[in-house]
Amino acid sequence: MKLRAVITISIYAVVVVFISFWMAKQAYSWLPPEASAESKLIDDLFSLFTGLGTAIYLGVMGPFLYSLVFHRAGKYDMEDGPHIEGNNFLEITWTATPLLIVLMLSAISYRTYEKMAIGGPMELVHHHVPQIIEPAYAEPFDSTPQQKIQEAVETEPTENIVVTARQWSWTFYYPDRDVSSTELHLPVDRRAKFTLRSEDVIHAFYIPAFRVGQYVVPNQEIEYELTPVKTGRYRLRDSMHSGTYFATNQSDVVVQPLEEYEQWLADASSRTPTPAFNQAIYEYSQASNPGAGSTKDKVAIRGWATIPPAPAPVVNFSTQQPPDSPASGGNAAEGQKIQKAPRQVPDRSTPDYSKLQ
Amino acid sequence: MTNISISPDEITRGQPYPGAPDNWKRFFTFSTDHKVIGIQYIVTAFFFFLVGGAMAMVIRSELLTPEADLVDRTVYNALFTLHGSLMIFFWTFPVLVGLANYLVPLMIGARDMAFPRLNAISFWMIPVAATLMLASFLVPGGPAQSGWWSYPPQSIQNPTGNIINGQVLWILSVAINGVSSIMGGVNFVTTIFRMRAPGMTWFRMPAFCWAVLAAQLIQLYGLPALTGGAIMLLLDITIGTSFFRPENGGNPVVYQHFFWFYSHPAVYVMVLPVFGMFSEVLPVHARKPLFGYRVIAVSSVVITVISGCVWVHHMFASATPPWMRMFFMVTTMLVAVPSGIKVFGWVATIWGGKIRFTTPMLFALGGISNWVFAGITGIFLGSVPIDLHVHNTYFVVGHFHYVLYGTIVMGIYAGIYHWFPKMTGRMYYEGLGKLHFALTYIGVQAIFLPMHPLGLQGMPRRVASYDPEFIYWNVIASLGGFLLGVSVLPFILNIVSSWIRGPKAGNNPWRAYGLEWLTTSPPPVENFEEIPVVVSGPYGYGKNQPLVANQARLGTIEEPATS
Numbered sequence: 001m002k003l004r005a006v007i008t009i010s011i012y013a014v015v016v017v018f019i020s021f022w023m024a025k026q027a028y029s030w031l032p033p034e035a036s037a038e039s040k041l042i043d044d045l046f047s048l049f050t051g052l053g054t055a056i057y058l059g060v061m062g063p064f065l066y067s068l069v070f071h072r073a074g075k076y077d078m079e080d081g082p083h084i085e086g087n088n089f090l091e092i093t094w095t096a097t098p099l100l101i102v103l104m105l106s107a108i109s110y111r112t113y114e115k116m117a118i119g120g121p122m123e124l125v126h127h128h129v130p131q132i133i134e135p136a137y138a139e140p141f142d143s144t145p146q147q148k149i150q151e152a153v154e155t156e157p158t159e160n161i162v163v164t165a166r167q168w169s170w171t172f173y174y175p176d177r178d179v180s181s182t183e184l185h186l187p188v189d190r191r192a193k194f195t196l197r198s199e200d201v202i203h204a205f206y207i208p209a210f211r212v213g214q215y216v217v218p219n220q221e222i223e224y225e226l227t228p229v230k231t232g233r234y235r236l237r238d239s240m241h242s243g244t245y246f247a248t249n250q251s252d253v254v255v256q257p258l259e260e261y262e263q264w265l266a267d268a269s270s271r272t273p274t275p276a277f278n279q280a281i282y283e284y285s286q287a288s289n290p291g292a293g294s295t296k297d298k299v300a301i302r303g304w305a306t307i308p309p310a311p312a313p314v315v316n317f318s319t320q321q322p323p324d325s326p327a328s329g330g331n332a333a334e335g336q337k338i339q340k341a342p343r344q345v346p347d348r349s350t351p352d353y354s355k356l357q
Numbered sequence: 358m359t360n361i362s363i364s365p366d367e368i369t370r371g372q373p374y375p376g377a378p379d380n381w382k383r384f385f386t387f388s389t390d391h392k393v394i395g396i397q398y399i400v401t402a403f404f405f406f407l408v409g410g411a412m413a414m415v416i417r418s419e420l421l422t423p424e425a426d427l428v429d430r431t432v433y434n435a436l437f438t439l440h441g442s443l444m445i446f447f448w449t450f451p452v453l454v455g456l457a458n459y460l461v462p463l464m465i466g467a468r469d470m471a472f473p474r475l476n477a478i479s480f481w482m483i484p485v486a487a488t489l490m491l492a493s494f495l496v497p498g499g500p501a502q503s504g505w506w507s508y509p510p511q512s513i514q515n516p517t518g519n520i521i522n523g524q525v526l527w528i529l530s531v532a533i534n535g536v537s538s539i540m541g542g543v544n545f546v547t548t549i550f551r552m553r554a555p556g557m558t559w560f561r562m563p564a565f566c567w568a569v570l571a572a573q574l575i576q577l578y579g580l581p582a583l584t585g586g587a588i589m590l591l592l593d594i595t596i597g598t599s600f601f602r603p604e605n606g607g608n609p610v611v612y613q614h615f616f617w618f619y620s621h622p623a624v625y626v627m628v629l630p631v632f633g634m635f636s637e638v639l640p641v642h643a644r645k646p647l648f649g650y651r652v653i654a655v656s657s658v659v660i661t662v663i664s665g666c667v668w669v670h671h672m673f674a675s676a677t678p679p680w681m682r683m684f685f686m687v688t689t690m691l692v693a694v695p696s697g698i699k700v701f702g703w704v705a706t707i708w709g710g711k712i713r714f715t716t717p718m719l720f721a722l723g724g725i726s727n728w729v730f731a732g733i734t735g736i737f738l739g740s741v742p743i744d745l746h747v748h749n750t751y752f753v754v755g756h757f758h759y760v761l762y763g764t765i766v767m768g769i770y771a772g773i774y775h776w777f778p779k780m781t782g783r784m785y786y787e788g789l790g791k792l793h794f795a796l797t798y799i800g801v802q803a804i805f806l807p808m809h810p811l812g813l814q815g816m817p818r819r820v821a822s823y824d825p826e827f828i829y830w831n832v833i834a835s836l837g838g839f840l841l842g843v844s845v846l847p848f849i850l851n852i853v854s855s856w857i858r859g860p861k862a863g864n865n866p867w868r869a870y871g872l873e874w875l876t877t878s879p880p881p882v883e884n885f886e887e888i889p890v891v892v893s894g895p896y897g898y899g900k901n902q903p904l905v906a907n908q909a910r911l912g913t914i915e916e917p918a919t920s
Binding site: 068071083102109209215222305 | 425428429430431432434435497498499500502503504508510511514516517523603604606608609610643644645646648649650651652674675676679682683686687690691693694697698700701704705707708709710711712713714722725726729730733734736737740741742743745746748749750810813814815817818819820821822823824868896897898899900
């Protein structure tokens, strides 16, 4: 009987290890494209957590389900089970084991965070005491993403980009070229440095393909940096609820080769700044002007008071167009061209998204 | 404790006090009987559960398609704000307080709570506060729209310009609810400390009472922070102070600290009593003692302590410095240890037992399985790098709904079914109960599991419209949501019909250990004819020994089986 139990447990343990390993590999396919060096680090961590989490889940649920199947009372069995109150060895084991696991996961997470060196609310560190951040860069790099981050850090960034969030629009300003845009353009394989600002409420700068989200807090300038490593078109979303038209507060992110990026900057700087189309303003005007095709006619239940959207950003470059309307204005041709480029949508069957570019 | 006895003719069975109506009307009186107040809490909370659930149905209907085409965006924002607020402040808290109100005095052998009038006042503040919150639908500008967090400066924005607006009513409602909860906390802690029956030492007290004590201690240390933050927010909105107004030098992040210092531990205020209920239900229906009872009991208090130091994990993506992110990452993950101890203890409890799949047992088992899943995704969220990606996405929504619905609501159902015969003297219908369980369990998986891939793909929470790439999982989640909505119907049918004409249950239909099963069903006005004298631990299954020394004089009509 004891041998049988040992064999059963061993077989189950092997199955759990196999499934956990498989889940850890699958975990990569649940995530968006790895478009930044940091995303690779996070995905590796996520995969590790998924594998361990699966092992823990199956480790608990196995005996749990076994009991439910094999330890049921018979129909007329009114007896009690054995009076077992506890077992010191078991209790110490299942206290110490999770303790060790969470401490280990904390340490690994800490190391990953350090390698990312993304900054975040580090304006004081960056401006005044830069040596504090040094140890993160001085760590010996042991694989590609860290190497990419280090190379990018050592290379002077092409631009510092000022990101301004409002209710409800994003504006990206390239101060060295005096270019502003409602679409974020970044050169590939260069460290991108952002200065995040909000003009009204808290927003969140979140690009799923880059894996990093950061609140943008009014009255604070938050320095943030990351390294795009894959060309393509991605999505920037405001992930902090910021009011009525919060869901429309999205923008495209274009990662392109350095030459194309430089060309885009040069083109954009020659354009005259004009007010960009803004979805929130469009919907707000529709809601307040009932008529054919207005928002009022499209929703079943009318709404309540809202803060009016901020004025449309006046920018050199914008690709956003009103829904159901032909492209118009100075940026139309360029806008049409770029809008037709397919956004990278993850293929659930494979973690390799490079073919979608 | 003093051994008080009252003569049998003083006892009016089922009545809150002599002369009170001996029918359903007693639940509409200002009764000071903890059992009446308990049921008042439970029924009132269930009403707001239905209201909040109806809002969830509209939310999921809106999310069936990528466009915001069912309700206006302001309506959507108000709906998810009030859905969250109602479900937390007027469903989960009150229903658990109701169950604790009903059970704790019975379980510790007391005649009532320590402060019966305070107890009644605590309850009556709940319908007042909830009505105030719902009344915000009627004020110009509509209800609050800034989410149940009400982060400033968004929550300070006042498009109507009126002093009386939805956001102000929201804060007042939450504040009243908070005062009620503080009163309840004082009452529970005092009751458990001071009113245990003779012989009921700390380690003879049921795990549920330990859990309630641990949860209510959190209320006492945590709620003042939330209340302070709410008052400052109210002053910012109404008289223009600048605690959180950035344009005048205020710092909105400080509000987040106030808010989460309480509102993360609040999750444990809700989940700890449910853990306690799992610990009560499993031994009865598996016919085994609670495995590792002492460690499980103490782990509740450990959770209370650790949970006071985890709040910044809600602010990893906020403007928090790296040292804070790292420190709170470790403390957040540490909560897994006492939580894990409980899970292992429950598994060991049913291992080798004689399990019966009654409805409360099914709900407890289902709740535990969901909790294991939720606990693991909680570890994901505790890791700073992973959280920076999934923060404020549907991954978080999926995780905490596994906690709140998959674990807490299912635990509440387990508790209600388990103690329904004690509360009403009647048995529920097992078939309807099992149908309720099946619909609930499938519904929970169908709605909340798809939220995890949505979040991993980058769909933010609280959006009324979304990119078309997210439609697949959203449709499944919405259909699961509708199924979850339907699942409530057999519960209502079961409870109402059983209460009116269900079969008589007897005093101890489960042959359970525990003082509450030694008195009649429903219990008499002061619970026991004579205060019980406890002589052994609370889970004597498989060990034929008496629980109390004076069992014959407790007021039971039939002799309860103890083995």
